[in-house]
Every structure is written in structure tokens, then in C-alpha cells.
Amino acid sequence: xxxxxxxxxxxxxxxxxxxxxxxxxxxxxxxxxxxxxxxxxxxxxxxxxxxxxxxxxxxxxxxxxxxxxxxxxxxxxxxxxxxxxxxxxxxxxxxxxxxxxxxxxxxxxxxxxxxxxxxxxxxxxxxxxxxxxxxxxxxxxxxxxxxxxxxxxxxxxxxxxxxxxxxxxxxxxxxxxxxxxxxxxxxxxxxxxxxxxxxxxxxxxxxxxxxxxxxxxxxxxxxxxxxxxxxxxxxxxxxxxxxxxxxxxxxxxxxxxxxxxxxxxxxxxxxxxxxxxxxxxxxxxxxxxxxxxxxxxxxxxxxxxxxxxxxxxxxxxxxxxxxxxxxxxxxxxxxxxxxxxxxxxxxxxxxxxxxxxxxxxxxxxxxxxxxxxxxxxxxxxxxxxxxxxxxxxxxxxxxxxxxxxxxxxxxxxxxxxxxxxxxxxxxxxxxxxxxxxxxxxxxxxxxxxxxxxxxxxxxxxxxxxxxxxxxxxxxxxxxxxxxxxxxxxxxxxxxxxxxxxxxxxxxxxxxxxxxxxxxxxxxxxxxxxxxxxxxxxxxxxxxxxxxxxxxxxxxxxxxxxxxxxxxxxxxxxxxxxxxxxxxxxxxxxxxxxxxxxxxxxxxxxxxxxxxxxxxxxxxxxxxxxxxxxxxxxxxxxxxxxxxxxxxxxxxxxxxxxxxxxxxxxxxxxxxxxxxxxxxxxxxxxxxxxx
Numbered sequence: 001x002x003x004x005x006x007x008x009x010x011x012x013x014x015x016x017x018x019x020x021x022x023x024x025x026x027x028x029x030x031x032x033x034x035x036x037x038x039x040x041x042x043x044x045x046x047x048x049x050x051x052x053x054x055x056x057x058x059x060x061x062x063x064x065x066x067x068x069x070x071x072x073x074x075x076x077x078x079x080x081x082x083x084x085x086x087x088x089x090x091x092x093x094x095x096x097x098x099x100x101x102x103x104x105x106x107x108x109x110x111x112x113x114x115x116x117x118x119x120x121x122x123x124x125x126x127x128x129x130x131x132x133x134x135x136x137x138x139x140x141x142x143x144x145x146x147x148x149x150x151x152x153x154x155x156x157x158x159x160x161x162x163x164x165x166x167x168x169x170x171x172x173x174x175x176x177x178x179x180x181x182x183x184x185x186x187x188x189x190x191x192x193x194x195x196x197x198x199x200x201x202x203x204x205x206x207x208x209x210x211x212x213x214x215x216x217x218x219x220x221x222x223x224x225x226x227x228x229x230x231x232x233x234x235x236x237x238x239x240x241x242x243x244x245x246x247x248x249x250x251x252x253x254x255x256x257x258x259x260x261x262x263x264x265x266x267x268x269x270x271x272x273x274x275x276x277x278x279x280x281x282x283x284x285x286x287x288x289x290x291x292x293x294x295x296x297x298x299x300x301x302x303x304x305x306x307x308x309x310x311x312x313x314x315x316x317x318x319x320x321x322x323x324x325x326x327x328x329x330x331x332x333x334x335x336x337x338x339x340x341x342x343x344x345x346x347x348x349x350x351x352x353x354x355x356x357x358x359x360x361x362x363x364x365x366x367x368x369x370x371x372x373x374x375x376x377x378x379x380x381x382x383x384x385x386x387x388x389x390x391x392x393x394x395x396x397x398x399x400x401x402x403x404x405x406x407x408x409x410x411x412x413x414x415x416x417x418x419x420x421x422x423x424x425x426x427x428x429x430x431x432x433x434x435x436x437x438x439x440x441x442x443x444x445x446x447x448x449x450x451x452x453x454x455x456x457x458x459x460x461x462x463x464x465x466x467x468x469x470x471x472x473x474x475x476x477x478x479x480x481x482x483x484x485x486x487x488x489x490x491x492x493x494x495x496x497x498x499x500x501x502x503x504x505x506x507x508x509x510x511x512x513x514x515x516x517x518x519x520x521x522x523x524x525x526x527x528x529x530x531x532x533x534x535x536x537x538x539x540x541x542x543x544x545x546x547x548x549x550x551x552x553x554x555x556x557x558x559x560x561x562x563x564x565x566x567x568x569x570x571x572x573x574x575x576x577x578x579x580x581x582x583x584x585x586x587x588x589x590x591x592x593x594x595x596x597x598x599x600x601x602x603x604x605x606x607x608x609x610x611x612x613x614x615x616x617x618x619x620x621x622x623x624x625x626x627x628x629x630x631x632x633x634x635x636x637x638x639x640x641x642x643x644x645x646x647x648x649x650x651x652x653x654x655x656x657x658x659x660x661x662x663x664x665x666x667x668x669x670x671x672x673x674x675x676x677x678x679x680x681x682x683x684x685x686x687x688x689x690x
Contacts, residue, residue, distance in 0.1 A: 002072045003032050004199060004208045005220055007170075008104060009064075009075040012087075013221065016078070017566055018608075020062060024078050025221050027058045031066075032217055035073040045085065049107055050092035055084065067093050072199055074208060076104065098141040101201035102208065103169045108148045128157035131180050143175035143185060144203065162504050162536050171203050173534065174233055174498065181497050181530040183235075219300060232264060233257070239494055240264040247458075247465040248492040249443065251526045253511070254667035255501030255533070258468040259441050259620075263291070263298055265466050266439040270305045272463075276436040279457075280311045283445045283476065286603045288313040290620045291441060310435075314450045315416060321423045321434060321453075332413035337362070337404070344403035351396045356644035358400065364478045366401045368448040370421045374398045381484075420449035424456035433457040436464075442619065443469030445476040448485070455486045471518040471526050475616065475661045478653065481521045493524050501622060503537030506673045510666040512687055513659045540666075540673035542688050544681045548584060551676050555627055556591035558674050559610070562625045567672070569594045569610040573623040575665040577638065578614055581630040585612045588629065615665040626669035628662070631677035631685050636662060659684060 005028075013021055030037050041057040045065075053076075056064040063084040065077040077087045090107050132140070137150050145153055149168060153176065156164050161180055165173035178185040199208050211217045232240060239250050239261055250261050266280040280295065282288050292311040299305045312320075322329050332340075341358050345351070353361075371377045377398050378391060389397070408415070414422075427433055438458045440446060446454070446467075458464030465487065482489065499507050516529035541558070545551040555574075562572055572594075574585045582598060589596045589610055597606045599613040603621075611623070637658035645651055662684050666673060677685050 001035060001070070002197075002199070003035065003211045003217075004072055004074045005211055005217065006074055006076050006104065007207050007209075008077050010220060012077050012079055015566065016062075018568060021221075024058055024062065024064065025218075027056065027064060028075060028217065028221065029214060031056065031064075031073070031075070032211060032214065035068075045088055047085075048088050048092075050088075052093070053088045053091075055088070071197065074199075094146070095198040096141075096144060097147060099144055099201065099203060100196075100198060101144070101171075101204040102198035103144070103146065103204070104207065105146045105148070105169070106167045108152065128159055130154065131156050131158060131161060132176065135179065140172075144169055144171040145176075146172070162533070165534065166536070170206060177498055177532050177534065178235075181532050183497070215300075219297065232260070233498060235494075235496060235498070236261050236264070240268050244463055244466070244492050246460075246462075246492060247467070247487045247489050248494075249467040249469065249489045249524075250494050250496060251468075251470055252496030253470060253472060253499065253507070253528050253531050254664070255499040255507065256496035256531065257498075257500055258470065258496060259291070259294070261496070262439050262441045262466070262468040263295055265468075266295070266309055266437075267298060267302075267305060269437040269439070269463060270309050271302075273436070274308075276308060277434070278309045279317065279435040279438045280309060280441070281314055281317060281438065282441040283314055283447070283450065284442075284619070285313045285316065286601060286617070287442055287620045288316070289603070314420075314446065314453070318416065318420050318423055318450075318453060321427075322419050325423065325426055327422070328412075329419065330413050331419065332408060332411075332415055336411075336413065337408075337415065340404045340407040341400065344400045344407065347403065348396060348399045351400070353397065353400075354644065358397075360644070361397060362401060362404065367415050367417045368480075370417060370449070371401075372405075374402070377401070381481075417447070417449035420447075420453045424453040427453075427456045436461075437466070438464065439466045439468070441468050442473075443467035444471050444474040445469075447477055448480050451482060451485050451487060459486045471520055472514045472528065473619070473660055473664050475619075475657050475664060479521050483522045488522075489524060490522070495526055497531050499531055499533040501670055502533060502667050503535055503669075503671055504533040505537050505539050506666065506669050506671075507531065507533045509540045509542075509673070509688055510663055512690060513663045513666075513684060537671045540669075540675065540688075542675045542685060544677055544679050544685070546679055548587075548678060551629070551678060552584070552588045552591055555588035555629060555674065555676060558627065559589065559592040559594060559625075562672060563592075563594065567624050568608070569596070570605065570608055571624040572610045572626070573618070573621060573668055574610065574612045574627045574629060575615050575618050575668070576613075576628075576630045577636045577661070581635060582612065582614070584630050585627075588627070615661045618665050618668050621668050622670060623668055624670050625672035626666070626674070628665045628673070628675045629677075631662070631675060631682045633677075633680040633682055635677075636682045636684060 013024060030040060043055045045053045045055060052067050052069055054066050054068055056066055058064060061080050062078065063081050064075060065084055065088045067074040067076050077084060079087065092105050092107060094103060094105055096103050132153050140150055140153055145168065152164060161176065165176060175185040198204060209220060236257055250258055252258050266278050269276060270278045280291055282291060288311055295311055319329060338359055341362060342355055345358055365380065366377060369380060371380060378394055435457055438454060440454065454465060511528060514528065517525050517527050519525045545554060559572060574589060576582060576585050589612060594610050595608060596610040596612050599605065599611055599617050605611055637655055641654045645654060666675065675685060675688060
């Protein structure tokens with residue numbers, strides 16, 4: 001007998017509290033060891049359509065719903081007694097007549113009982129066009145729609161689609177979402193019903209995982225995220241497996257699975273050729289650590305792949321390759337560079353440049369592009385720097401920066417950009433890159449020097465470079481031309497459009513912060529207007545308070561309400577713009593009486609603790625409930641950044657990245673979002689409610 005676990009079981013398990021989960025997992029392990037365990041109480045359900053549904057008693061109140069046949073033992077659902085039985089009464093497991101795949105089918109009720117989701121305000125829904133009126137029943141069956149739901153699908157409009165999708169098997173829901181957003185989904189693979197085990201159909205494997213040992217079951221129960229690392233949407237699978245003749249990029253808004261694609265791409269390339277060495281990288285160490293953890297889940301049954309798959313942040317790779325060339329590396333601390341700039345500026349008379357402008361000009365132009373001469377600085381195209389500088393001003397600036405270079409040489413210090421530049425030059429000279437294929441996550445925040453190294457290692461090889469990122473989440477780097485560094489993704493750029501992580505309501509609200517289309521310096525566009533989420537949730541709350549005391553009490557009450565909804569502290573995040581506002585977040589959490597951890601550059605989230613963090617550290621995190629606090633007028637956009645602008649034209653870039661920052665923070669929320677500020681609130685908050 002095959003022991004399997006359905007995604008509906010792991011999803012229902014995740015909604016229960018930790019104490020309940022612990023005893024449920026113990027029962028699940030007992031069932032796996034012996035599906036006829038004599039110490040467990042089985043009860044055949046009598047008010048169900050499917051005679052193979054049974055319940056297993058966990059304790060006085062909790063029941064596991066199983067589906068038992070001679071060939072398969074399937075964990076389907078778990079909950080308290082009444083909700084568990086109610087779930088089984090509305091479900092059956094059948095083999096789809098067209099595809100031959102096993103499906104959990106919700107028993108159809110009257111249309112009026114399932115349409116009109118809660119987020120739709122009063123409106124004349126009947127005036128909205130029907131999305132699938134002209135799609136034939138045959139085609140809908142090809143997409144995996146159960147026969148008894150065909151009539152309902154034909155009656156769906158844009159307002160009722162998401163609610164109906166909640167009642168359909170995943171492959172059918174995703175196909176309908178694909179059609180609704182202008183795409184053409186691939187038809188599913190077919191096998192004649194009765195020709196084999198319907199649970200072994202490729203599409204059924206997305207919902208029902210075969211558990212061959214206790215370790216596999218333990219990972220599945222501990223890591224709900226594993227569902228998305230293992231099962232790919234057809235659009236994602238195509239990108240993972242496609243051969244690209246040059247650098248390629250996958251983009252998409254927050255929650256569309258870019259990181260999942262990057263992980264699978266790295267594994268696919270490693271499996272493609274047993275001699276390949278693969279690098280999976282990103283711009284920061286915390287994000288690289290997160291990738292490492294997720295990769296372990298993905299290749300847990302393929303440990304040998306890990307020997308050829310390296311995961312590290314770009315700076316770690318740069319340091320290692322620099323030292324491998326026999327060079328001594330003493331990286332100049334940022335504080336030291338600022339001191340050199342300040343001292344050099346004092347020795348050059350008759351200039352009015354601020355310290356902040358001088359540092360940003362050094363960091364984003366002179367050092368980033370490794371400009372060594374006056375002529376190079378004079379002629380450089382200052383992409384990403386909108387401030388216009390006449391030649392006379394540039395001459396003054398070069399006097400300062402040339403002195404900075406001399407000070408670095410005298411102290412035998414190297415900048416990180418110089419390190420990357422040196423390594424890239426040596427690799428180009430030798431023609432022997434250390435990796436065969438490189439996959440880069442969060443590529444929108446890769447620096448000029450980092451991209452230069454990546455280009456040297458893989459820009460001219462088939463499948464050499466693969467990027468995953470979102471221009472709408474660029475918060476660390478000035479925009480610059482990838483093409484100028486030899487990385488041309490024209491014709492090899494794709495956008496993911498289905499959001500798995502963030503509810504429709506939160507995604508729709510957060511998208512108000514960004515333009516519907518965002519273009520990079522090279523003209524590659526990312527369209528966001530056709531993105532759609534696969535699940536509903538409550539409307540985000542965006543509230544302005546009179547003072548900090550009122551905000552503190554309100555946020556504390558909201559967090560407490562989340563706890564009452566069985567959201568545990570580790571599933572709650574509180575974000576603020578900078579360290580200056582951390583105390584406001586801490587005051588609210590203390591008032592709610594929950595344990596918390598303030599995250600640093602190493603992240604270090606603690607089990608059972610709520611997370612408090614700046615928005616910049618929100619990258620790569622996900623919570624069921626998120627509070628974005630202290631969105632005051634003088635907090636975001638950062639007043640300090642605005643005052644540092646050397647020219648009004650540069651304000652656009654400050655405002656863009658500040659918007660992106662708030663977008664990143666809001667989209668860490670899966671189900672619940674609260675955004676707060678003190679009167680007068682940030683103009684971005686006004687944009688969120690328009």
C-alpha cells in the first residue's frame with residue numbers, strides 16, 4: 001500500500017496551533033509506520049459521498065481525514081471534529097475523465113452559494129462580461145476542470161473568478177487564471193482512466209506526494225513551503241528547462257515564484273550535465289543563507305547534486321576568487337572611505353559639494369565603474385545619476401576623487417568594486433571561468449561591479465547566466481545599463497504572472513505604489529497589470545493616527561487580534577523605515593505582550609517570536625500577518641535622503657526606491673496587512689488608498 005499526503009492536509013495542519021500540530025504529527029508518523037495501527041481509532045464516515053473516507057482520532061477533539069483503498073492510504077485533511085467532518089462531507093476523490101489524474105473534488109453547490117466574494121462591494125455584477133463563455137466544455141476538461149463544475153465556470157466574470165478558483169483543483173484553477181490574464185495554458189497530459197494508478201499521473205503528483213520513509217514525511221510536515229519548491233506551474237517549468245543562447249531573466253511581482261524558479265533552474269542545470277559546476281548567488285549574505293536552506297529541501301533526495309551546486313552571496317565569491325589569484329585582500333571599510341573623501345574634499349578649495357553627494361558620486365559612478373583617469377570620468381555616461389554636471393564641476397570632483405584613490409593605494413586598501421573588477425579582468429584574460437552556469441536571485445539589486453564579474457564568468461555561454469528579479473523591488477542599487485557590461489537579455493526575458501504568496505487584496509493594494517509597467521535602462525519592460533493572485537483574503541487596513549500613543553495601542557490591538565485568529569507570533573512581522581523607528585514597533589509589540597526578536601543583517605528569526613525589522617531587511621521574508629508602521633510624512637520617503645540630493649532631477653530616483661521599499665514591506669504579508677502612520681502621513685500612504 002502506498003502512503004501519500006495531500007497538499008490539503010499540510011495546508012490544514014499549518015492553520016492549527018503548535019501544540020495541536022505536534023500531536024497530529026505523532027499520529028501521522030504512527031499511520032505511516034502501520035496504516036492499520038491497532039492503537040488508533042478508525043471510523044468510516046457515513047454522511048459522505050465518497051465511501052473511502054475515514055476519520056482517525058488524534059485526541060478528544062481533533063480528527064485526521066484519510067482516504068483508504070487497497071492501493072493507497074492518503075492523509076487528506078485535519079481539523080477539530082466538526083470542521084473535519086464537514087470538509088469530508090463536501091469532498092470526493094475521483095479520476096478525471098479526460099486526464100486520468102486523481103483529483104480532490106469539492107461537491108458542487110448552487111452557484112449563488114459560492115459566487116460574490118466578500119471583497120466585492122455592492123455593484124451590478126451581471127453587467128461584467130463572462131470570461132469563459134466561449135471556451136468549450138471539451139477545452140475546459142482538457143484543462144482539468146471537473147465535469148460537474150463546467151456550468152459554474154461558464155458563468156464566471158472577473159469579480160467572481162478568484163472565489164470559484166478556490167473550489168477547483170489546482171491545475172484547473174491555474175489554467176483559468178492563465179486564460180483570464182491573456183495567456184494560453186498548456187493542456188494537461190492524458191492517460192486513459194483505469195490504465196494506471198491515477199495518483200501517479202504527473203498532475204496528481206502536484207497534490208499527492210508519495211511518502212517512502214519517515215524523513216520525507218517529517219520534511220513535508222515541517223515545511224509547507226516545500227510544496228512550492230517541488231511543484232512548478234507550467235510557465236515556471238518551461239523557464240526552468242529552457243535552453244537560452246545567452247543571458248536570460250525571469251521577472252514578476254512579489255510572490256510570483258521567481259526564487260522557486262531560480263532554485264529549480266540551478267538544480268536542472270546541475271542534472272543536465274554531471275560535469276557542470278553551478279553557482280546559485282544573490283547580492284546579500286542573509287538572502288544567500290535563505291537560498292541554501294531552501295535548496296536543501298529541494299535536493300534532499302539528491303544529495304550528490306549538492307557537491308556541484310554552490311550557494312553563496314556575491315561578495316563571498318568575489319573575496320574567494322580574488323585570494324585564489326594569489327592576492328592579499330584588505331577591503332576598505334565604508335567608514336574609512338568616507339573619511340578619505342572628507343579629507344580630500346577639504347584639500348580642494350572652492351567647491352560646494354556636500355559629503356553625502358560626494359560619497360554617492362564616488363560609490364555609484366567613480367568606484368562602481370572603476371574610473372581611473374580624468375578622461376574616463378569626464379566622458380562616462382552617468383546612467384542612474386540624473387544630476388547634470390558641467391565639465392568645470394567634474395574637474396573639481398576629479399581632484400577630490402583622484403586624491404581618494406591615492407589614499408587607498410597608500411594604505412594598501414581595496415574597495416569591493418575594485419575587487420570584483422580585478423577578478424573579472426583575470427577571468428577574461430585566462431578564459432577559464434570557475435563556474436559553468438550561474439543563477440542569480442534578486443538580480444535587480446546586483447551592483448555594477450558584481451554584474452561585471454558575472455558577465456566575465458558566463459555572458460557568452462549557452463545557459464551561462466540566468467537572472468531572477470523584480471524591478472519594482474529595486475531598493476539598493478542605482479539603475480544602470482546591463483547591456484553596457486555585455487549582459488543583453490533582449491528576447492530572453494520572461495514575466496511570471498501568477499502570485500502564489502500574497503492575497504488578491506494585498507497584492508492589488510500594494511501595486512498602487514508602482515507603475516503598471518516598469519522599464520530598465522536598456523528598455524526591457526516588466527508588465528505588472530496582468531498579475532493575478534490565486535487566493536482571497538481580508539482587505540488591508542491603512543489607518544492614520546493622531547499621535548504615536550494612539551498608533552501604539554491600535555497596532556497592539558491588531559496584533560492581539562491576529563493571535564486570537566490562531567496566527568502564532570513567528571507568523572507576524574512588524575516593519576519600519578529605519579532604525580530610528582524601531583522603538584515605535586517595539587512599544588507596540590510590548591503592549592501586545594508577545595515575545596519578539598529584532599532582526600539584524602544575519603536575520604536570525606526565532607521560533608515562537610514575532611519579528612521586528614527595518615524594511616530593508618524584509619527581502620526574502622514571508623508572514624501571514626504584517627504591520628508596516630510609522631509611515632509618517634517625514635519618515636518615508638526618507639527626509640535624510642531627500643536632503644542629500646544634489647539636484648532636483650535626482651529626486652525621482654529617491655522617490656522610486658522609497659516606493660519600492662514600502663512595496664517590499666507590504667508584500668511580505670500573505671493574508672493580513674496593516675499600514676499605519678501619524679498625521680500627516682506619507683504621500684505613499686495616500687497612494688495606497690486611491
